[in-house]
Amino acid sequence: MRDIVDGLIAWRAEGVAFAVATVVRTWSSAPRQPGSSMAVSERGEVLGSVSGGCVEGAVYAAAEEVIQTEKAQQHTYGVSDGDAFEVGLTCGGTIEVMVQPWVALTDLDDVLAAIQDGRPVATVSLGDHQLVIWPSRVAGSLGDAGLDRAAEQVAAGMLSSGATGTVRLGEHGEQRMADVEVFVQTYLPPPRMIVFGAIDFAGAVARIGGFLGYHVTVCDARPVFATRKRFPSADELVVQWPHLYLESTAVDERTVLCVLTHDPKFDVPLLEVALRTPARYIGVMGSRRTHADRMRRLREAGVSEAALSRLSAPIGLDLGARTPEETAVAIAGEIIARTWGGSGLPLTGLDAPIHG
Template sequence: MRDIVDGLIAWRAEGLAFAVATVVRTWSSAPRQPGSAMAVNERGEVLGSVSGGCVEGAVYAAAEEVMQTRKAQQHTYGVSDGDAFEVGLTCGGTIEVLVQPWDALADVDEVLAAVKDGRPVATVSLDNKQLAVWPTRVAGSLGDPGLDRAAEQQAAGMLSAGTTGVVHLGAHGEQRLTAVEIFVQSYLPPPRMIVFGAIDFAGAMARIGGFLGYHVTVCDARPVFATRKRFPSADELVVQWPHRYLESTEVDERTVLCVLTHDPKFDVPLLEVALRTPARYIGVMGSRRTHSDRMRRLREAGVSEAALARLSAPIGLDLGARTPEETAVAIAAEIVATAWGGSGLPLTGLDAPIHG
């Protein structure tokens, strides 16, 4: 939803009716994850995707029907569905899609505003009914008070963990393996990418980080380099010693840190702090000689071998990159591989599922 929220807000401002199709469950090598969304408005305009092009035609037709009937539909698409090139997933996976009319969405304008602003909110869907769950309040109903209470508790827990998926509850809220299936979708603020070192490579990283959905901060102690003119795509520019900034800012398990300074007076104190954080990825730029000296200095500072093993250095995958843009692609590829457990190897010759 996050990638189409601006378009949905614009449709609402125009007073257009629309239907939203959301991937609620996947099996095998499905091309999109649960939560991926596609919307169709009454003019026939489309936003987003649920399968990367495999079943969009069938979903489009379902959305048109949903707008007319105002009744939600749920469809499962897989490679065995008739002509695989027309309505199936040629990749071999299977997806389940929930298509809802916009007026079934609880407090739709407030939910869209929260998603756009990066404020936490979760939605709970059951056919034509929906709950919206914020950290401090709830809106909407699934049609039963007990079910509402159970769904609210489930959504609050999933929102705090940032997870999305199908949950089974009894008709009145009790937990069961069968009975009612609800779909909980969590919207958290975008994960952070903090890039240290206001160099040309940092500009390319800021652009690709934004493309990947990160909130990008560029930090450098030198005000002459950390300027908006040099980094127009960064969400935030910080002029401060890197280690001091990192000590004062929020870092969680979704945060990625890209240390591009390759200068020991910046790197060593910064990495001492970075290795105490729960950051998912800590990549450090520099030659092997520079990194060897850096490791020596960190060991002398008392950093343990277990902590040092968290460093991705030299930073990025071996793509033969030369330019800042190519290097940013190599770093981004390693970040994606780290997040999803990818090998970084060419898919040619691998038997593993393509989409994980």
């Protein structure tokens, strides 16, 4: 619900009734992933999407009924000869969608506020029942104490890694409930993108990072360049030597680091620190000659070949980019490919699933 949370909060403030449809399971080349949500208000307004347009009409009708009955529904949509263009996924694949009324959503206002603020929370849904897992407490119920215990254990583990999906609770210690499946949706703070080097390319990278849902920090040791006027879209500006800042800030497996300084006095000590972190992506700007010199300096500093192999340098995909904005697209493309295992090749001529 992260992409529709602002609209839901507005509906709550107005006292508007609504239903939320969520993708809980997909097969084959489904267009949206589990957790993708669409909401329909009693006034007929729509937020979000569950299929990019393929089955929204059918989901809309189901949501209208759920608003009236205040009872949850579950539907599966796929391609069939008779109804593919009416309510099917014309692009292929199959999705299972859960439609819940607002009254079935436990701690709704608190959950929406947590999502908006980037605080961790997990929800476990089973029909009209919902359990909410907070870091320090649990709210709601699935209608059975045994289910609640099993769901709490599973959801807490999934929350720690940010996983979302359908879980069979019987596989986690409650064997008498082996046929009960629940949908666990987790919300963590947005992943971090740290952009080092307050140059013109950094502004474009910061903008596209925000567009992709990252919490973007721009860091540069030069206060004349790292200004709010130059980087209005950055969530955070830091004036500090890059390697000192990186040593002092939180970096996890979801963090991406974009090193745009291409100056050895900045990027060599910075990369020595970066390569000791669990960051998912470390991209470094510079020509091949600059990068060869950088690699020499890093080897002389004792950085291993295994560590150096983590670097994406020169940064970005080969798109023929010229402008800062085009370069930012090339960098974003490489980050997305690394995140989801994409090849970075044109889909034309590939027979792999389009949506992963």
